[in-house]
Amino acid sequence: xxALLFILFAGMAIGCAIAVVAQRNPLYSAxxxxxxxxxxxxxxxxxxxxxxxxxxxxxxxxxxxxxxxxVIMLLNVDQEERRRPHLAFLVPAAIVLxxxxxxxxxFILSSVxxxxxxxxxxxSDIGLTASIGAGLFTTYLLPxxxxxxxxxxxxxxxxTLARQTMIPSASTRIVPGAQLLALNIIxxxxxxxDTTTVLTHTTAEAERVLGIVHDHExxxxx
Amino acid sequence: xxxxxxxxxxxxxxxFTIGVAGVVIKRNVIAMFMCIELMLNAVNLTFVAFASFFQxxxxxxxxxxxxxxxxxxxxxxxxxxxxxxxxxxxxxxDDASILKL
Numbered sequence: 001x002x003a004l005l006f007i008l009f010a011g012m013a014i015g016c017a018i019a020v021v022a023q024r025n026p027l028y029s030a031x032x033x034x035x036x037x038x039x040x041x042x043x044x045x046x047x048x049x050x051x052x053x054x055x056x057x058x059x060x061x062x063x064x065x066x067x068x069x070x071v072i073m074l075l076n077v078d079q080e081e082r083r084r085p086h087l088a089f090l091v092p093a094a095i096v097l098x099x100x101x102x103x104x105x106x107f108i109l110s111s112v113x114x115x116x117x118x119x120x121x122x123x124s125d126i127g128l129t130a131s132i133g134a135g136l137f138t139t140y141l142l143p144x145x146x147x148x149x150x151x152x153x154x155x156x157x158x159x160t161l162a163r164q165t166m167i168p169s170a171s172t173r174i175v176p177g178a179q180l181l182a183l184n185i186i187x188x189x190x191x192x193x194d195t196t197t198v199l200t201h202t203t204a205e206a207e208r209v210l211g212i213v214h215d216h217e218x219x220x221x222x
Numbered sequence: 223x224x225x226x227x228x229x230x231x232x233x234x235x236x237x238f239t240i241g242v243a244g245v246v247i248k249r250n251v252i253a254m255f256m257c258i259e260l261m262l263n264a265v266n267l268t269f270v271a272f273a274s275f276f277q278x279x280x281x282x283x284x285x286x287x288x289x290x291x292x293x294x295x296x297x298x299x300x301x302x303x304x305x306x307x308x309x310x311x312x313x314x315x316d317d318a319s320i321l322k323l
């Protein structure tokens with residue numbers, strides 16, 4: 001019974017994984033990858049790890065794949081075009097090498113019985129949430145905290161990378177050392193003398209230091 | 223007949239190999255990204271299988287941390303993909319062969 005379930009879910013996982021690679025449309029690849037994740041979650045349940053299975057569905061199939069699908073939709077990715085001729089000879093080489101790797105691994109796993117099968121019929125609590133939490137907060141507390149720092153760095157990095165930088169137009173005055181500032185920030189209707197309250201310190205000081213001529217007359221106005 | 227440990231390891235190896243082949247074959251950045259996720263999941267399956275057969279919870283803790291790293295990788299990687307697309311108007315990896323953006 002368990003063997004049949006294993007064969008079912010393993011077949012689903014392998015089939016969806018091949019579909020991930022074989023599809024040309026990235027959206028179809030993403031949906032196939034969700035199939036792989038769900039199959040693996042079923043296998044985790046079979047391995048007596050219900051918490052990991054739930055996290056697999058929630059984090060991978062929920063959060064990460066939604067992010068990927070969102071980016072695919074955002075970038076309006078069209079289908080991958082047919083392969084250009086250069087480097088095309090690497091495709092059969094890749095398939096042959098992958099087959100060789102699978103064969104090697106299968107040979108090793110079939111010939112070397114490295115660990116005798118221990119029946120897991122005795123009900124253990126290793127997969128329960130309580131034991132995972134106890135392990136995370138006692139023995140592996142430092143990696144857990146480092147993980148939080150990693151997530152913080154990822155948040156900052158993603159915001160920095162994906163931030164829309166302003167395209168400088170003709171009426172934009174770029175002051176080095178400051179952000180890109182539009183002209184109407186630097187060039188209000190006020191005369192140049194009483195800039196003490198209106199302008200920020202950085203812009204005024206940068207202009208004064210760099211000696212930028214503040215030509216009100218020649219500046220284009222909207 | 224119950225599933226052996228080697229069955230799970232073989233399945234994990236096959237999934238990892240498919241992921242490696244996908245990274246080699248695919249040219250779309252997002253598709254390569256998804257193949258990397260596939261490889262991470264194959265390793266996760268190995269961890270969970272060993273944790274279940276050795277009756278040790280440490281493997282599942284590592285799976286937890288690997289999932290966190292995958293989430294961080296997804297956020298930063300997709301940010302990089304968006305930046306590349308904004309500069310190159312393409313997702314082909316051959317179009318992004320120059321380091322200068």
